[in-house]
Amino acid sequence: MYLKTLTIFAWLGLSYVGLVFFAHSWYVALPLAISLGLAMAGVGFSIQHDGGHNAYSERRLVNRASSWALDMLGGSSYFWHYKHNIAHHTYPNISGADDDLVVGWIGRLSPHDRSHGFHRFQQFYLWFLYSLLPIRWALIDDFHSMIDPGIGQTKVPRPRGWDQVRFWAGKAFFIGGAFVLPLLFHKVGEVALWYLVTMMVLGVVLATVFQLAHCVEEATFPLPNEAGKMDHDWATHQVLTTVDFSRGNGLVTWYVGGLNYQIEHHLFPHICHVHYPKIAEIVEAAARKHGIPYHCNSTWGALRSHYRWLRRMGRPATAATQPATA
Ligand SMILES: [Zn+2]
Known part of the structure; x- marks a missing residue:
């Protein structure tokens, strides 16, 4: 993990330095911006995600430090903890509780969400929305959460003390790295363009990897029964709502930080992904x-299944056809 962390941060650092200090033409800047977006996603998958789950190390400080990588890359690790560790990991694929299913009126990921006519085209346009997620997350959603904390049905206390300091220090660091420093060497239009390209690559890769595990045909979207309880126990629920992909592909496993083994991650989030x-x-x-359906797709198969x-x-007629278990 230490070698992997070093490799990914070196990748990130070289891409950033190259883009800011050495890219004087678009054909040099474009591959560097793509590389930077991919490296940022790599930090999220393999370093910050494990740290945020206390899975990186047995040492608390190592876990905390690696989870702070998110603050440096623009997102608040404080609000991420509630959104991901609590809202998503406790209630995967339960409409109204799992915040990862919420994309607003523009898309419909769960059969229990409201349908609009234009959703019939969502398999084409949602990818563009995915690409804009990190921009919205860093520049709008986190500030909204600071004013009005609370994610779906999950209560979130307003950050205090060091959590406040880390939030603002992270935002300042990110804005400094993404805008202030590049503006000393490049025109406003160039900085805006390469910021956009970097963030869009990051957004598509981040969102897609998570969608391939939950928003695919093999996963289920159960709801609580009349008593407000789920029909299955917690562990069974995790397996029914989650799908692995590209198991056995070392390169995919390395890059996505074991998130292609998402069933195992949901069952054992405190274990480091290398296992x-x-x-x-x-x-x-x-x-x-125990007769519980266990699904694994290839990467291509998972992409097709998500599509x-x-x-x-996107078709309202299929709203209620998704069974509680499959
Ligand atoms: Zn997780």
Whole structure:
């Protein structure tokens, strides 16, 4: 993990330095901006995500420091903790509770969400929305959360003390790195363009990797029963609502920080992602033994399945056809 962390930060640093100090033409800037976006996503997948789950290390400070990488890259680690660790990990694919299903009126990811006529085109345009997510997250959503904390049905206390300091220090660091420093060497239009390209690459890659695990045809979207309880126990729910992809592909596993083993991640979020390939064999055997559907796609198969799921959710007639279990 230490070597991996060093490699990814070196990738990030070289891409940034190259883009800000050495890119004087678009054909040099474009690959560097793409590389920077991919490296930022890599930090999120492999370093910050593990740290945020206390899974990076047995040392608390190492976990906390790696989770702060998010603050440096523009997003608040404080609000992410409530959005991801609590709202998403406790209630995956439960409409109204899992904030990852909320994309606003513009898209429909769950069969229990309201449908609009224009959703029939969402399998084409939602990718563009994914690309804008980090910009909205860093420059709008976090500030909105600061004014009005609360994510779906999850209560969020307003940050205090060091959490406040880290929030504002992170925003200042990010704005300094993304805008102030580049503006000393480049025109406003150039800085805006390469900021946009970098963030869009980051957004598409981040959102897609998470969507391939939950918003696909093989996953279910159960709701609580009349008593307000789920029909399945917690662990079964995690397996039913989550799908692995590209298991056994070392390069994918390395880059997405084990998020292609998302079933294992949801069952054991406190275990470092480097162990997921071994754990997966045990989890799959246990799921089969107990008759719980366990799904794994190829990367291409997962992308197609996400596309088909978006297309299906864009058609109102299919609203109630998703079974509670599949
Ligand atoms: Zn997670």
